[in-house]
Amino acid sequence: MAPQTPQRSGRPGPAVTPLDPALEVAAEARVTLILGTSDTGKTSLAARLAGALAARGDRVAVVDADVGQSEIGPPTTVGLGRVTGELARLADAEVLALEFVGDTSPVRYIRETAEATGRLVRRALSAGFERVLVDTGGLVEGPLGLALKRAKIRAVDPDLVLVLQRRDESEPIARALESGGARPRVVRLVPSSAVVRRTAARRREHRERILRDYLARAATIELDTARIPLRDRRGTAVADVEPGRLLGVLGSAGETLGIARVRACKPDEGRLVVETPVAADRIATLIAGRATWGG
Ligand SMILES: Nc1ncnc2c1ncn2[C@@H]1O[C@H](COP(=O)(O)OP(=O)(O)O)[C@@H](O)[C@H]1O
Ligand SMILES: [Mg+2]
Known part of the structure; x- marks a missing residue:
């Protein structure tokens, strides 16, 4: 009879390399x-x-x-x-x-x-x-x-x-x-030693590329601010925001669904035009952050 090979306990799979x-x-x-x-x-x-x-x-x-x-x-x-x-x-x-x-x-x-x-x-x-x-x-x-x-x-x-x-x-x-x-x-x-060092300008470019890729999936939608309020982080209503401002997009449970970028704000009409990849019918609240991108 062949000798039994002792089984290692624990998960199967590649061993953790001691080099790492x-x-x-x-x-x-x-x-x-x-x-x-x-x-x-x-x-x-x-x-x-x-x-x-x-x-x-x-x-x-x-x-x-x-x-x-x-x-x-x-x-x-x-x-x-x-x-x-x-x-x-x-x-x-x-x-x-x-x-x-x-x-x-x-x-x-x-x-x-x-x-x-x-x-x-x-x-x-x-x-x-x-x-x-x-x-x-x-x-x-x-x-x-x-x-x-x-x-x-x-x-x-x-x-x-x-x-x-x-x-x-x-x-x-x-x-x-x-x-x-x-x-x-x-x-x-x-x-x-292979890590590539980037300048602040390169990091900004990288961030802008991520934002561009994110908003490439966006639709431009017009929202009624009486139905979908725009607030600051403390919960205070925000009447007006400039184009380019980035907003947090929250669902009905207060969960973050994504972000939006302001295209136009018409405070007199209670309308806000944003670009976002989040489906319009899921948006419950918008939160104005500090960051702007483009305009
Ligand atoms: N082991 C590696 N070999 C080759 N390139 C690397 C390696 N580690 C990081 N890089 C490159 O270096 C840059 C900075 O690395 P990153 O992991 O983003 O650093 P950090 O998150 O600390 O800013 C990136 O462009 C990345 O692709
Ligand atoms: Mg990093």
């Missing part, structure tokens, strides 16, 4: 937050880890908390996506939920961005996802960067924070996290 320390630690964590300045390869790492974890059989979600260089959902939103296998880009994740924050920069909406990120992480966990990866924007330096990242980490409560840094630009945050006790685990990684 990020995958090794992320495979042990439920919630992993990826942090680093612009162009350290955070989004590429999030896509690669999500794909590799999904390929092992884990149920994987990604929360895209970068409201400027958005991959899951349009800029001005935090997005939750499902990943079921290897991905070429994070933008190939299936969008499950969005939260409109209101701007393409988090600096005026630190609390809102952090809270939206935390809500989407909890939503992913309660939906049964086993691994939740949080990709973040590049603002890490100075008091604003520190405040933003600490607020996000407080809201998300990650098991693991992966810090991508070339020198020591994220050390103030990394050290502050480490001084807080056992959670979260902090693992520092050196960015791949």
Whole structure:
């Protein structure tokens, strides 16, 4: 009789390569937050880890908390996506939920961005996802960067924070996290030398391309503001907005369905003309953010 080969317990599938320390630690964590300045390869790492974890059989979600260089959902939103296998880009994740924050920069909406990120992480966990990866924007330096990242980490409560840094630009945050006790685990990684560094102008172009692609699926619709109110983030009615302003599009349960761009506002007639890919009959409320694009 042939000797029995001992069976390894656990899931079948390719072994985690010891050459990939990020995958090794992320495979042990439920919630992993990826942090680093612009162009350290955070989004590429999030896509690669999500794909590799999904390929092992884990149920994987990604929360895209970068409201400027958005991959899951349009800029001005935090997005939750499902990943079921290897991905070429994070933008190939299936969008499950969005939260409109209101701007393409988090600096005026630190609390809102952090809270939206935390809500989407909890939503992913309660939906049964086993691994939740949080990709973040590049603002890490100075008091604003520190405040933003600490607020996000407080809201998300990650098991693991992966810090991508070339020198020591994220050390103030990394050290502050480490001084807080056992959670979260902090693992520092050196960015791949293949990461392409972009200028602020290139990042803006990239954001505009994402917006253009998002609105390429849009229809231009005229709305009656007596039926579909336009409000600011605090809930106050907004009478007039300029063309180009980006709006959050909410459904009847207050959920973010997408964004819209103002084409024309006729406050005297109570009419608002917007472009949006969201079907007109699903729109319950519009929220005026701060960002404008085009005009
Ligand atoms: N390992 C890699 N090999 C080749 N190009 C990469 C790699 N990682 C990132 N890049 C490229 O570098 C740029 C910045 O990477 P990205 O992941 O978007 O960084 P971040 O999210 O930190 O701003 C992107 O154009 C991306 O395609
Ligand atoms: Mg990124």
